[in-house]
Amino acid sequence: MNGFLRALQRNYQQGRISGLLILGLGILIAIVLFGAIGPMFVDAVNAQVGAVRPRMPPGPDYPLGTDSQGRDMWALLIYATPNTLRMGLIAGFIGVGFGTALGLIAGQFGGIVDAVIRVISDALLTVPAIAILVIIAGNIDRMSTVVMALVVASLGWMFTTRTVRAQVLTIREKAYIEVARVNGESQWEILFREIMPNLMPYIIASFVGTVSGSILAVIGLEALGLGALDEMTLGNTIYWSQQSSAVLRGYWWWWGPPIVVIALIFIGLFLTSVGFDRFANPKLARQ
Amino acid sequence: MNNELLRYIASRFAQLMLIVFVAVSINFIIPRLLPGDPVQTALARLQSTGGAQNLDIQAISASYRARYGLDAPLWQQYINYWSDLFTLDLGVSFANFPEQVSTMIGNALPWSVGLLTLATLIAFVTGSLLGARLAWPRSGPVIKSVVPLMMILTSIPFYLLAIILVYLFAVVLKWLPPAGGVDTTRIMRLDWATTEDVLRHALLPCLAIVLGNIGFWALGMRSQMVSVLGEDYITFAEAKGLHPRRIFIWYGMRNALLAQVTALALSLGSVVSGAVLVEVIFNYPGLGSLLYVAIRGQDYFVIQGVVLMLIVSLAVLLFIVDLLYPLLDPRIRR
Numbered sequence: 001m002n003g004f005l006r007a008l009q010r011n012y013q014q015g016r017i018s019g020l021l022i023l024g025l026g027i028l029i030a031i032v033l034f035g036a037i038g039p040m041f042v043d044a045v046n047a048q049v050g051a052v053r054p055r056m057p058p059g060p061d062y063p064l065g066t067d068s069q070g071r072d073m074w075a076l077l078i079y080a081t082p083n084t085l086r087m088g089l090i091a092g093f094i095g096v097g098f099g100t101a102l103g104l105i106a107g108q109f110g111g112i113v114d115a116v117i118r119v120i121s122d123a124l125l126t127v128p129a130i131a132i133l134v135i136i137a138g139n140i141d142r143m144s145t146v147v148m149a150l151v152v153a154s155l156g157w158m159f160t161t162r163t164v165r166a167q168v169l170t171i172r173e174k175a176y177i178e179v180a181r182v183n184g185e186s187q188w189e190i191l192f193r194e195i196m197p198n199l200m201p202y203i204i205a206s207f208v209g210t211v212s213g214s215i216l217a218v219i220g221l222e223a224l225g226l227g228a229l230d231e232m233t234l235g236n237t238i239y240w241s242q243q244s245s246a247v248l249r250g251y252w253w254w255w256g257p258p259i260v261v262i263a264l265i266f267i268g269l270f271l272t273s274v275g276f277d278r279f280a281n282p283k284l285a286r287q
Numbered sequence: 288m289n290n291e292l293l294r295y296i297a298s299r300f301a302q303l304m305l306i307v308f309v310a311v312s313i314n315f316i317i318p319r320l321l322p323g324d325p326v327q328t329a330l331a332r333l334q335s336t337g338g339a340q341n342l343d344i345q346a347i348s349a350s351y352r353a354r355y356g357l358d359a360p361l362w363q364q365y366i367n368y369w370s371d372l373f374t375l376d377l378g379v380s381f382a383n384f385p386e387q388v389s390t391m392i393g394n395a396l397p398w399s400v401g402l403l404t405l406a407t408l409i410a411f412v413t414g415s416l417l418g419a420r421l422a423w424p425r426s427g428p429v430i431k432s433v434v435p436l437m438m439i440l441t442s443i444p445f446y447l448l449a450i451i452l453v454y455l456f457a458v459v460l461k462w463l464p465p466a467g468g469v470d471t472t473r474i475m476r477l478d479w480a481t482t483e484d485v486l487r488h489a490l491l492p493c494l495a496i497v498l499g500n501i502g503f504w505a506l507g508m509r510s511q512m513v514s515v516l517g518e519d520y521i522t523f524a525e526a527k528g529l530h531p532r533r534i535f536i537w538y539g540m541r542n543a544l545l546a547q548v549t550a551l552a553l554s555l556g557s558v559v560s561g562a563v564l565v566e567v568i569f570n571y572p573g574l575g576s577l578l579y580v581a582i583r584g585q586d587y588f589v590i591q592g593v594v595l596m597l598i599v600s601l602a603v604l605l606f607i608v609d610l611l612y613p614l615l616d617p618r619i620r621r
Contacts, residue, residue, distance in 0.1 A: 123309050126601070128598065129556065130564075132598075220444070223567070224579055224582055225579070225583055242567070247465075248458060248465055259450060259451065262443075262447060267438075267443070270442035
């Protein structure tokens with residue numbers, strides 16, 4: 001623990017831990033805590049349809065008001081935020097895991113496998129993701145937050161694949177790989193003991209990007225009405241407020257808070273990724 | 288025209304064809320991979336939500352089974368699917384039976400293309416100019432202070448910006464119409480009143496897309512400019528005593544723009560995805576709104592048609608950007 005703290009301090013003094021990284025991680029931790037601690041104080045009952053008086057502006061009883069279906073917005077926000085984050089994390093893990101595996105295979109083994117993986121991932125990168133996701137999500141009978149995460153993950157791997165493949169190709173040419181080969185390490189040993197550790201910064205960076213992209217896609221699909229409509233998520237809240245013309249009727253407390261939380265999530269992820277760049281690439285930090 | 292250029296165009300064209308092929312195949316295969324008969328499911332849901340008569344549904348369903356041979360083997364269906372596409376037959380709408388899906392898409396397409404082209408061009412040009420200014424060492428602190436704002440704008444999904452814009456300018460201030468493409472009473476003619484009406488309605492959606500994208504272009508251009516300005520030929524140009532502005536524009540910006548055009552090609556997909564939702568927020572009569580209405584009404588063939596249209600038109604746009612690239616970069620032309 002002491003060693004960890006000292007390493008942290010040293011990195012900070014070297015300028016590798018920038019204000020951006022601290023701010024970004026701080027925002028994300030605050031949002032996670034909000035979703036983790038909130039349920040201890042606020043009952044989920046009030047977030048159900050018809051639990052409270054509808055269309056109340058923010059006041060002493062309901063800090064964020066209530067929507068036109070009688071949901072307490074404050075309670076709804078507390079229960080919706082972790083659900084949305086969880087979908088992003090699940091999709092991020094699956095997308096990056098799958099993407100890394102494909103990138104490693106393509107980069108390490110080359111040839112026809114590489115060509116196929118590259119062509120498919122390049123083609124999918126240029127297609128508007130929402131179009132394909134709409135087709136998949138629209139054909140699923142019982143939607144849930146986990147299924148939604150899987151749907152989004154199905155198009156969340158290409159960027160990781162591209163990055164990992166490019167890095168494997170670069171690292172393979174390095175002298176220490178040659179040394180390992182001469183020392184008699186097998187192809188698998190080289191892949192996991194020599195190449196993988198050097199890929200970690202790229203994989204972590206891809207993970208932050210993939211989580212961000214997944215949450216974006218999830219909220220987009222939910223705003224179109226393709227989400228699990230009976231579950232509490234930020235995107236569904238936006239959908240219901242659109243359905244009830246909350247913007248035109250001036251119920252700003254209905255769509256405003258979810259937008260603020262969504263914006264904070266994205267700003268937090270963005271700052272983290274920029275800050276992590278500085279951390280992983282000391283050349284940037286020195287500038 | 289020479290061999291290299293021809294080969295470049297041919298490879299880009301092959302990519303276009305590949306994307307179209309993959310998209311059409313995905314569109315064909317996914318509904319068939321998932322359990323259940325999508326047409327039947329959609330019709331049943333449509334019926335349960337009310338509105339459609341029993342008789343109508345059976346008529347539509349029967350005509351579909353007969354016309355599209357949905358009981359035929361899969362490869363037969365696949366060939367039929369392609370031949371229907373070539374004759375622009377995308378099926379008929381359930382909700383607006385018997386209107387052709389291709390007609391509905393034809394009506395919506397100009398709105399989307401117009402809005403998106405205009406907004407993307409404005410965002411690209413102003414964002415790149417701003418980004419270049421940000422990288423210029425002589426820019427004052429006032430300009431540099433927009434960097435955090437640009438970072439915030441890039442990270443927020445722009446359909447959420449759209450909601451805030453509607454509330455501010457259409458609900459609170461009432462300066463601009465909150466929804467639609469033209470006034471509902473407007474008869475479309477080629478005159479100034481119609482044009483003004485269309486522009487007035489397009490202003491807010493356009494602003495939402497521009498604001499949502501400008502940060503991306505500004506930050507991208509800034510980092511490109513910083514690395515270009517570090518090149519040896521810039522130092523050499525300075526040593527020759529060229530005017531700083533000339534160095535900045537003709538030696539710096541011109542080269543930094545290359546990477547921006549590449550980024551444009553790669554980002555079009557996400558721009559289109561976001562624009563679909565902006566259209567929904569503004570109830571703009573383009574493909575996005577058509578898709579939204581179709582999803583809500585379980586209008587199966589309209590959903591399929593719009594999705595296909597989105598993918599194909601994006602692939603075509605990408606192809607156009609690729610064709611522009613050799614004009615900018617002589618290394619490809621050679």
